[in-house]
Amino acid sequence: MLNWNDVLRFADAGNPTPDRVVRKSEEEWKAQLSDEQYHVTRRKGTERPFSSGMCSLFEPGLYGCVCCGTLLFDANEKFESGTGWPSFTQPVKANAIAYHADRSHGMTRVExxxxxxxxxxxxxxxxGPAPSGLRYCMNAVALKKQAASLEKxxxxxxxxxxxxxxFRELDGxxxxxxxxxxxxxDNANYRQVCSGSTGHAEVIQILFDxxxxxxxxxxxxxxxxxxxxxLNxxxxxxxxxxxxxxxxxxxEQRQIAEDLLASLKDGFRDAIVTQVAPLETFYKAEDYHQDYYNLNGGAGYCQAVISPKLRKFREKFKAKLAS
Incomplete structure (x- = not known):
């Protein structure tokens, strides 16, 4: 989960690497977009507050960039800010958005x-609201609503x-x-968590369709x-x-988890000790932990522990793998 410190770090030190890059000429953008879309997205304009019904639209769905279609926000992170522009607490992925210091109009803001x-x-x-404290104040014309909705x-x-x-290898x-x-x-780091003194578990958070x-x-x-x-x-x-x-x-997730654990208990020789608890706050780990296996596949731990585990997983769940 991104917080204000992350935003400031990106704006000051450089943004995360995007999954892909789309570049077009101004003429191509003009041909693709309406006049208002072009004015806002390519010329850094601002639409009038309360000019879009998207402000009060809270049905499930995804919001993509009107220019390139990249998924940016999920309706589950949308809230009523009262500002007159659609507002979100988090992007769908940490690298979906780029951040830039904006000192126009006599103000210091983050674009x-x-x-x-x-x-x-x-x-x-x-x-914005807890736990992130962020308010992504967006121009509605810069977003395109899509029917699907992602869950965590x-x-x-x-x-x-x-x-x-x-889980990175699964379709969906x-x-x-x-x-x-x-x-x-709060905001524990890897060294603290590894000491066992924080009470945190090492976890993954999955965004899925x-x-x-x-x-x-x-x-x-x-x-x-x-x-x-x-146990532990x-x-x-x-x-x-x-x-x-x-x-x-x-x-709903709690009920599904409890039902599944009950159905699996006879399939293991020993008792299942898996805990089920409501999520309060997820703290994203340091950058060097993200996508660790793909970036460090030759490391000893990856070769000795992760690679054999992945081979078994791929064989057992090959029908579920992304193509």
Missing amino acids: TTCNTCGAHLGHVFPD ATFGGGCFWCTEAI VHSVESGYSGGAV PAIISYRELLEIHMLTHDPTT QQGADRGTQYRSIIFTHNN
Whole structure:
């Protein structure tokens, strides 16, 4: 989950790398966009407040960049800010948005642009609701509503390098972030969590399309790709930070998790010790932990632990893999 410090860091030190880049000439943008869309997105204009019905639209869905189609926001992160512009608390992915210091009009603000095509979207402010405290104040004409809606799932099952590598390969999974949850220390770092003193577990947070892969299917994969019967331990990794846990985002997820655990209890020789708890706050881990296996595949831990686990996973769940 991004916070104001992340926003300031991106605006000051450089933005995250986008998944892709789209560049067009001004003539091509003009031919593609309406006059107002072009004025806002390519000339950094601002639409009139309360001029769009999108402000009061809260039905499920996704919002993409009107210029390049890149997914930017999920309706689940939308809230009524009373400002006259659509407002969100988080982008769908940390690298979907780029941030730039804006000192125009005698103010100091942080401009937001599409990290794929550079389209001006609006600004972000540190006066949004908890837990992120962010308000992405967007021009409605810069966004295009899409029918699908993404959901989040948060699991812990040992070292997050392992679990992240597995879930990144599934069809319907939009993104996976490693992080910490379930403890009592705000913004804990890796060293603190590894000490076992914070109460946090190493977890992954998955953004997925339920039309392609269901929450129950994700849970089944989670339960069958780690040992849910060893208390505070996965292999050689020991400590409460490696506990088996399912953090639920709503009551429906809680019920699905409890039903699944009940249905699996006779399938294991030992008792399942997996915890089910409501998610309070997810703290994204340091950048060097993200996509660790793909970026460090030759490292000893990756070769000895993650690669064999991935091979078993791919064979067992090959029908669920992204093409």
